[in-house]
Amino acid sequence: MEFTHQKEFTRLLLAWHRKENRREMPWKGIRDPYRIWLAEIILQQTRVEQGREYYERFVEAYPTLADLAAAREEEVFRLWQGLGYYNRCRNLLHTARELMKSHGGRFPRNYKELLSLKGIGPYTAAAIASFAFDLPHAVVDGNVLRVLSRYFALNMPIDTQAGKKYYTRLANELIPPEEPAIFNQAIMDLGATICKPQAPLCRQCPLASLCKAFQLGKQEQFPVKLTRRTVRERYFHYLVCWFGDHTIIQKREGKDIWRGLYEFPMIEKERLAGTELLQEDTAWKNLMPDGSWQLKGIVERQQQLTHQLISARFFYVETDREPRVLSPQILVHCKQLHQYAFPGIIVKYLRSGQQPLLL
Template sequence: MTDTKRFFTDCLLTWNRLHNSRSMPWKGEKNPYKIWLSEIILQQTRVEQGWPYYERFITNYPVVEKLAAAPEEEVFRLWQGLGYYARCKNMLAAAREIAGKHKGAFPNTYEGITSLKGVGAYTAAAIASFAFNLPHAVLDGNVYRVLARFFGIDTPTDTTAGKKLFTQLAQEVLAKDQPATYNQAIMDFGAVVCKPQQPLCTACPLASRCEAHQKGLTDLVPVKSKKLVIKKRFFHYLLLEQQDHVYIRKRTEKDIWQNLHEFILLETPAPANDTDLLQSPACRRLLGKHRYRIVGSTAEIKQQLTHQTIHARFIRLSVGAAFPAPDGFQPVATTQLKKYAFPKIIVDYLQR
């Protein structure tokens, strides 16, 4: 370990001891179930956004057996609005694995932990260090940033070479005699001092030997190689209403919002009005020769996702009792809709 690396580690530990006042419900927690749950919720999610979800999950499922025994629909409903819904599916699978195969005992080795669904290198290191004090360095967005700036590394973080380089460096500067404290410290430091924008360099104990600060490069590192391509999609949701019921289905195809529910979806390559839509072959096929009445329709509602912008409209159609259920759809009483998980754009619509 070089002098610079030792300085880096010691500084972070000292900063943590003297100046870190960040508090979170799972901090200092030793229960691996609670640590695991918080880490799954926090993947690509801000602490402030994930916090209330964590509280709700722990209240509803205080032990892993409760989560494992919960109906999938109920768990998805609790997850609703948090995004990246594969996390929810994987979380439930892992809970059932732990409760069943491991009889409720959380795996206590890095290999055992990382074999759980939805648990990758970061989450495994977090659980291993926080719950079992094993010497594995976490590598998340905070750590990438702190390392890239202090050591002046411009290798893109989203490449194989970058991941390898940062993983090695992170493990090297880990305080192996106190991995839990150190891992917590570097992430808190990245969130509080070495922030993405407007880092607090004037109050930073590392600044005197920080490469990026010395060279005025804090805004240029860490480097990412690729830029996002965002495409537009135009969704038209038909609320087919039959008395006090409406038709919904679960999304199962390989696309966004898998395992969430939705109304009848007509997607067009460009914006379309009610008339165009209702005359379209897909819609004529759906409605057949049955009578319907347009109850109302909304203007476009926008939802920004990472890779897509969704432009959605909602059109209410009233049909008679003889109308047959569309393929794959089930009628649900409108009072029962709150039992199903929907994408945010639908939740927003329903709340009006």
């Protein structure tokens, strides 16, 4: 594809970056593919400020690929708690073990081989290839899409497969083969600090004189998106049943959200239900022997996921008779709860002071 001012784009961008116009991050400038990979996985769907915290924790707990591969799943999930998108964590552990088992503990130095690893898509493969091995592969994230779409005033939607391929091809044409890592970092930094989604700082942008969107006064109209996200609403009801200093939790299985994490016994309904749920013949009945329990409080929490809105109602109950705990439920002491990884919505509840234990 041919556009005007392509060479100028790269030249101006690199000149701007060399003037110290770059963000300082603990993972920037490193060549270790393990730490680059770790940072990129953590930063997917995560704000940089939050991601930095988790990156530093993981590096401290698992300084090498071998350390991560040898870790227990429960420990890794617990460290990941609060980041969400737990498939990332699951794939992280799987790939670490696969690299140790089948690749001699080394990351492939080839883009296609990197792409074959579980949990590593085009973006992460390009990041490892360029930042660790100086290979000319463009790292195309939301910041890059925004910069390119505005500079060239492109009407190609960024949220389609065709659009992603289109912008990746363009970025690969712009990348200088001799400085791929610097180019990738520069364009991401520009998008994050100058060419922001709202109220971009166009007067400070090194590309403004040639930016078509700026010349047209249409910066806010780019990038173009085709689809609107549909959000599924779900209603979870949790029984927080305390017997002395013990409570009941269970591990989430199947292919639903939060697989591998723990939660209180849960019933999902089409809408939020009231206290009548405590009287119904449900899986909760064995945990609350007749006449032995008291309802101490009800708390509601919400959590917004990418395509789901979870509304949860927590029924805090105390009983003086030992509950009949059935698999997969387990009875745990309050001092052991910190050993388990919970979804963010439950962590917020546990820290709210509505029950005997604060995590």
